[in-house]
Amino acid sequence: MYLRRFYDEGLAHASYLVGCQETGEACVIDPGRDIEPYLWQAKREGLRIVAALETHIHADFVSGAREMAARVGATLCVSDEGPPEWKSDYVKDYPHQRLKDGDELRFGHVRMVVLHTPGHTPEHVSYLLYDGKASPHVPMALFSGDFVFVGDVGRPDLLERVAGARGSSEALARQMFHSLRRFAALPDHVQVLPAHGAGSACGKALGAVPSSTVGYEKLVNWALQHHDEDAFVQALLAGQPEAPTYFARMKQVNKVGPRLLAQLSDPEPVELTHARVRAWRASGLVLDVRPADAFAKRHLAGSLNIPWNKSFVTWAGWLVPVDTPIHLLAGEATVPEVLRALRSIGIDDVVDWAPPTALEQLAEEEISSYAHVSPEEVRPWIDGDVWLLDVRNDDEWALGHLPHARHVPLAKLSASISDVPRDRPVCVYCRTGGRSAIAASILRAHGIADVRNMLGGYEAWRRHGFPIEP
Structure with missing residues (x-):
């Protein structure tokens, strides 16, 4: 059996090429839109990609499954679980297979068993991998998609936050609780191969380690320490990060099918x-x-x-x-x-x-142009005419901020630009200076004349021992 992980750092997205070297058949799980890396690697290994498997309708990137079907004739394998509104529409135009819990897929000696694992989304499935030649009855790995990550689980609130599915957050959180019971029943040795790593907005505390095991996650994953459903639901829904605005569009794009790159x-x-x-x-x-x-x-x-x-x-x-x-x-x-x-x-x-x-x-x-300024230069301004703008996230702001600063997260700055004065200098800061530089460009683009970006951000200010408001 051949197994290769692909990782897009910008998206914190992991996908997988799995194949049988004896028969040459292979599949890709949760492919990204640019399928060239999979095609190149498959050719190098003497494999033919015959299927593209999706764990769910993704919200954070454009799926490459349609690209696979159009370019190489791959069969599209998608979930047939969950309500009708969350089923992939575009697959009807290509060879496809809609999957239910317990279905099996075979690629030579490679066997995949479909597990319905709702919680992140209602249609979510995971794929339990068996190496039919080495251990035909012993599972080797679980392609868990956005169900279980290293150290975390998929957030259940995206459908409500970005797709307008009212009341779905709690319902999906409860489904996640029961899906995790099924996960915990798998053998401890089974590898966990998720679709995301640290930096993804599909969870709140994803680890940077690329893979784990069921046994290890049972010991250390916070979500698997809860045995009371109500307490679990409360913990899972608390502290989820702001959902990027483009997620709503991605859900729809991946449901109806993205444009092909050749177009x-x-x-x-x-x-x-x-x-x-x-x-x-x-x-x-x-x-x-x-x-x-x-x-x-x-x-x-x-x-x-x-x-x-x-x-x-x-x-x-x-x-x-x-x-x-x-x-x-x-x-x-x-x-x-x-x-x-x-x-x-x-x-x-x-x-x-x-x-x-x-x-x-x-x-x-x-x-x-705009100016870069140091914390030492900003210190005398906190009681002056300079308008201090904090563009960090809500949770960062709550832990402390510069005295007299106003708070507008970077993602909401353009929509709130009318609140920014035009008759005073504006000094913007974030945690270390990266987001505030983007914010400075937005302020200048909207005609704010005197814009200053504090280098090093809040962390540099704090290291200097300058005053902080809770």
């Missing part, structure tokens, strides 16, 4: 002239992916800065509108990577791009 046009390189700048501003969003330091010194007025790093996809999902043409400022070598990342969450309308060096040729009236 998308690649962005054209363009010369950044004065006329082009006016056209960009009139027709869409200018997205600059340079590091914050470079953007702060000199950038195209009105542009949004989301630096190209491992948090890029998260903040693009929160802040980039899906129905607006995107004009990209990025180096030529970076463009394909940024394009792949945006497409992984369904932001498909990137129409053109220009290199950041083109900014040097533009007139000064087209250019903007």
Whole structure:
């Protein structure tokens, strides 16, 4: 048997290629939209991908299952559990199999048994893996999707928060409690291979370790320490992070089927002239992916800065509108990577791009900037005219913040921009300076003239021993 894990750090998404080396048959579990890594690895190992297995309708990335069916004729294996409104619609256009609890799939000597494991979503299934040649009656691993993670379990509140399914959070939390009883009954040696790692918003305390075992999770996973259903439900629903706004759209995209990549046009390189700048501003969003330091010194007025790093996809999902043409400022070598990342969450309308060096040729009236300041510089301002803005999350704010600061989480800043004064300097901060730099670009794009970003953020302020309000 062959088993290979693939991990997308930007999405904190794990997927798996599993195959029988004797027959050459293989499947991919929870594939991402870019299927080239799976195809390349399968070819290298002499395998044919004959099926794409989904654990549930994903909310945080565009599934690559339809891409697999269209490109290589893979059979789509999807859940037939749960209510009718949460079944994949698009599979009817391709060879497919709708799965119920207890169904089996075979790929040569590889056997998968379907387990209905609702809790994160009502239709969620997991796949119990058997190596038919080495141990035909002893399970080897559980592909747990968003059911059980390392150290955590899938959040049950997404359908209510992002899809408007009223009252579903508690109902799914109770289903999760009973699904976990079934999980705990599996042999302790069974490996747990989840669909996400640390950084994913599909849970609240995911571990960074790529895999675990049933036995280990029974010992250390907080969710498996609860034996009272009501107490478990209360604990599971408490403290779940804010759900990214794009999750609602992803649910629908993956239900009806995403556009195929072959249907998308690649962005054209363009010369950044004065006329082009006016056209960009009139027709869409200018997205600059340079590091914050470079953007702060000199950038195209009105542009949004989301630096190209491992948090890029998260903040693009929160802040980039899906129905607006995107004009990209990025180096030529970076463009394909940024394009792949945006497409992984369904932001498909990137129409053109220009290199950041083109900014040097533009007139000064087209250019903007903002200042970086240190905590020492900010200290005298807390009782002055500077408007302090904290863009951290609610839980961070509750643990302490700068005196007299106002709180607007970064994800809600654009919607709250009318609350920000325009007749005073605005100094923005977050935990360490990354989110506040993005916020500074939003403030400048909305015409706030005097914007300052506090380097090092709240952590640097705290290390200096400066005053904090609870």
